[in-house]
Amino acid sequence: MTSAAVPEYPWLLPGALASPAKAARRTTRDWLVDTLCFLLAVGWLLLAVDDARSPQPDIALNAGPAWLVPADLVVGVLACGALWFRRRWPVGLAVAMLPLTLGSVTAALAVLIILFTVVVHRPFPVAAALAGANLVTSMVINQLRPDPSMSFWLAMIWTAVIFGLVMAWGMFVRARRQLVLSLHDRAERAEAEQQLRVAQARQLERTRIAREMHDVLAHRISLLSLHAGALEFRPDAPPEEIARAAGVIRGSAHSVLQDLREVIGVLRTDGDGAESRVPDRPQPTLADVPALIEECRAAGMRVTLSDEVAVPETVPAAVGRSAYRIVQEGLTNARKHAAGTTVAVGLAGGPGDGLTVEVRNRWPVSDVPGPAIPGTGTGLIGIAERVNLAGGRLEHGRDDSGDFRLAAWLPWPA
Structure with missing residues (x-):
């Protein structure tokens, strides 16, 4: 895994879990998830409205004062629309929904989705506090608009169970994303360490070659200088000695150039493949x-x-x-x-x-x-x-x- 793959998963970026507002722009996956959440919330709103028209309603939309019915519909529509902003302001929306949902049935699913977003993207104490506040508002709703099919306390138990399931699911998703982020960071760190080890090994190899070349070149060049000095101070030497010294100088110069060509070829090589390496000569x-x-x-x-x-x-x-x-x-x-x-x-x-x-x-x-x-x-x-x-x-x-x-x-x- 490389860093190039991170933009495909913006929720894995550092700080994305703690601050969705700082994440990258919404991806195709985010659009699909947000659209599905919006449709589910709207579907619950339509189901509540349709159930209210039946002779024996299962959802207590018509219970309570008459003015609550249109107000409930307005709040439900607002809650559904607010789902498009839940990634940017999850806590703000959850707090804003508290007074609006004191008597709302149509906004129930949208509130659960917003609470789930808070659990995923915010620390547990914040999510737990908002879940407790929503549980209190649920008590008010069950008092104002009691469920015709169950008692108050049974309805509160089911509400608490639903909130608990949402909290557990959100915590699981958050833990899984943090695990993926940790594995991603670990893979990047391992790749960087591997590249560092390769660079260090290459540097050590170049240092070893440079050390060997220093020893060899210093020896050969000093011999070459010694022969050249003999020619300089004995210009009247026999032709045979001059020819022999010149041959040694030529051979030493050729060896020096060959050694330099090899070491420069190795030091210029950045790859570590076998095809880019110069084979080592037999060592003395x-x-x-x-x-x-x-x-x-x-x-x-x-x-x-x-x-x-x-x-x-x-x-x-x-x-x-x-x-x-x-x-x-x-x-x-x-x-x-x-x-x-x-x-x-x-x-x-x-x-x-x-x-x-x-x-x-x-x-x-x-x-x-x-x-x-x-x-x-x-x-x-x-x-x-x-x-x-x-x-x-x-x-x-x-x-x-x-x-x-x-x-x-x-x-x-x-």
Whole structure:
């Protein structure tokens, strides 16, 4: 159910039960119901008039003073006409009808219909008060125009039963409409929450992709900058080295553009269907760390690897991917802030003990020649978030020996 369906049911609009005057304009269903109520009230009026002409009337229209008969007809006609306004002013009409119906028989059904409207659209105390007031006027009617077929108290009992049935029916209709309104609101709220969950899931997925792209692009662009810097400071290098460096730059630039094309394609996609999603590329694992280090060595970095991981083939994929990203971020930071220093990468751990990842490099003693590689300053923040989500611990900063140390512990279930 959507909000577009609400105009078809104006009595379900918020506040429509408490204030019909604020509801939408009368619908086809409302016109049909109001017409039926009007015809029933007019039918009762005609029945009372026809019964008064019979030799043995069943309805006490002719009882009482002679002037009551034409007055009763006038009141009955007015009550029937007032039914067309009962949705807008139910309480006002019910109060206005009280003195007019003290001696009216022809307006009885119209009064019951107006009372039913009050019960449906107004709080119970208001409806009960008006029902009690109408019961009092009924006592006056039964005194002035007694029913020829039953006693006064029997007539009052039947009147009370009729008023009770009208009250019960109106309360049932009101409760049912409130239930439908509650279910409608609940369905709208559930739909909105579902849309919110979808939007949050999409945002989380985009954030994850952006985080992965940050790690990958920062690594590739820093390598590209390192090779370009070597060409800049060694213009007299052998042609073979220049050609190899140019090939690495071209390959890195191509990879960067491909990564950017994929992430931008995903971030521009608003749909969540399978046809609109870009398939994820194979994610790196712990086994890809040596290849990462060889790539950095090929770019001119001095990197050492100490691998003391027991049964590395059993490392969970998520743990291995996090370890790879930590090493990648540590190497990227070393290229940016400590170019020319030796970087030591250490991996250790086993099932049940967790996986320890450490990237250490000497603190640079002088400024890096040439322009510094720009950074976003969010690399370590992203790594810290990744480690926290994995349930691990992260430490980074200068240690007692003066080295910069990036160390993380990741849980590795036994």
